[in-house]
Amino acid sequence: MLDIQKIRADFPILSQKVNGKPLVYFDNGATSQKPQVVIDAIAKYYQEINANIHRGVHTLSQLATDAYEASRMKIQKHINAKYAHEVIFTSGTTHGINAVANGFASLIKEGDEILVSALEHHSNIVPWQMLCERTGATLKVIPMNEAGELIMAEYDKLLSSKTKIVTVNHISNALGTINPIKYMIDKAHEAGAAVLIDGAQATPHLKPDVQQLDCDFYVFSGHKICGPTGVGILYGKEDWLRKLPPYQGGGEMIATVTFEKTTYADLPHKFEAGTPNIADGIVLGTAIDYLNSVGFDAIAKYEHELLQYATEQLSAIEGLKIFGTAKEKTSVISFNIEGIHPYDIGTIIDKLGIAVRTGHHCAQPIMDFYQIPGTIRASFAFYNTKEEIDAMVAAVKKAQMMLS
Structure with a gap:
């Protein structure tokens, strides 16, 4: 109780x-409200260890790096990812979806199909529409009924060898419907398609087990789980993250840079260009600790x-x-x-x-x-x-x- x-x-x-x-x-x-422990953790970071991460040999940089990577490992454990490097820090759910959609541009061609559901937030519709415009792929919609449930018989019919990715929310933000995502993931995999789950509305209410679900990607935002705004998570299976090109270029995501050629860093840094939202990434771990304590x-x-x-x-x-x-x-x-x-x-x-x-x-x-x-x-x-x-x-x- x-x-x-x-x-x-x-x-x-x-x-x-x-x-x-x-x-x-x-x-x-x-957005959720924030407990005092989260508010205090934000102030503590700026008061005590504010420094850029991964690049400095000085003490504050090492402390900030350790705290940031410790948060990544907390999130890995929380969602039961196999590896910490499958956890990518983003600015939120929208960023995570766009990163995957952008990456799929190199894998999608004219005649391919992308399935979205009728229950999606605009952030899980528009990036895929943009991808279809770029590639000539077709966007198909899994229909819903009057109760606000997806019609699984119609979903089964839509799946085919042309389906390259299925993208669906775990829980509808507008209606509260909990979608049968395990069934949908398994059926998509039978058809040879990848699956992205928008977990923005689910993570405040439950702990997703990404290995049990067997989803290829799972995205969510910190601010809906008692954490700060401006930070979120893209989980991706290692094989998929290695296959997709980086979403942004810049510092941190490189291995070597010359004017002739750039090679990219290993995971997770390949998808984390530039100075990240360090404080909020650390404090996202604090918020998850708080929810787990409840x-x-x-x-x-x-x-x-x-x-x-x-x-x-x-x-x-x-x-x-x-x-x-x-x-x-x-x-x-x-x-x-x-x-x-x-x-x-x-x-x-x-x-x-x-x-x-x-x-x-x-x-x-x-x-x-x-x-x-x-x-x-x-x-x-x-x-x-x-x-x-x-x-x-x-x-x-x-x-x-x-x-x-």
Whole structure:
């Protein structure tokens, strides 16, 4: 059992007021809040060991390098990667996806096919569209049903010898659907295709085991798992990372440079050009330590309780419709109220201290599927409470009354 009040005390922002009301933060799908241990770790780096890494023989450089590489090894252990050099630091999920898509440009030709799902965030659609424009490949879409679930029978039909890569999110940011990625990975491999999993929305709720999943690539962002913004991870199987060309050129990613030819450094440095986001890379390890101290099994159980409770309370509001009713779902609820634009609800309940997300959530094809402009999205974390859900429900009812 989680001691929620003790956990909430770890997050200083949760004790503040917004518009004179206690903050109720239900925009965790966009970014998580940060515990004091993470905030302190950022300051500690700059106060005590700030230096560039991998290049200096002086003490501070060695300390910073050791801390950075220790964080890489924490992440390797956390996701159960086989090797530390399969863990590449990026600026976030978007960077990781673009690095892989750019690398596949040398492997894709006209007539090849790339599969994406109807549930994707724009960051897992646009890079592949750009790749298809460059190469003449075809982008094909795995369709979804009314519940917000991918249709596996259609996925099976789409797979063929032309399929070169399947790219799908582990959990939908807009609907909370947990996709059957193990099945999808296995089927893709049977067809000879690689698989990239967008884990941005999954990693706050579960520990991905990349060896058990057998995915070829797995990407996620630090800021959604209680870590800093501007840092993320691209996991790639060693064979794939060796096969793909580097995404950027510059310092750190080279072995030798002459004006005639450059040779590239070994993994992971081949994909880490320039001075990295050192402080936040180190502190990402701190955030993962914190979440593991709370415990992902306990987090999953508690967040499921919040999801069930919020679903019951919101469903009781007349005229309210929930979008995304998958059997396998995490703690995200997207909803609208009949006859009222989601932006108007979001604006009013913000005045009551309730932070939710409104709009298409960078998943416009999902909104087009439902023929709506967007939704109100409440996304819950392990530091939220049922009392906060009650406050949100009361605020939504008040907004509904004011706007009807």
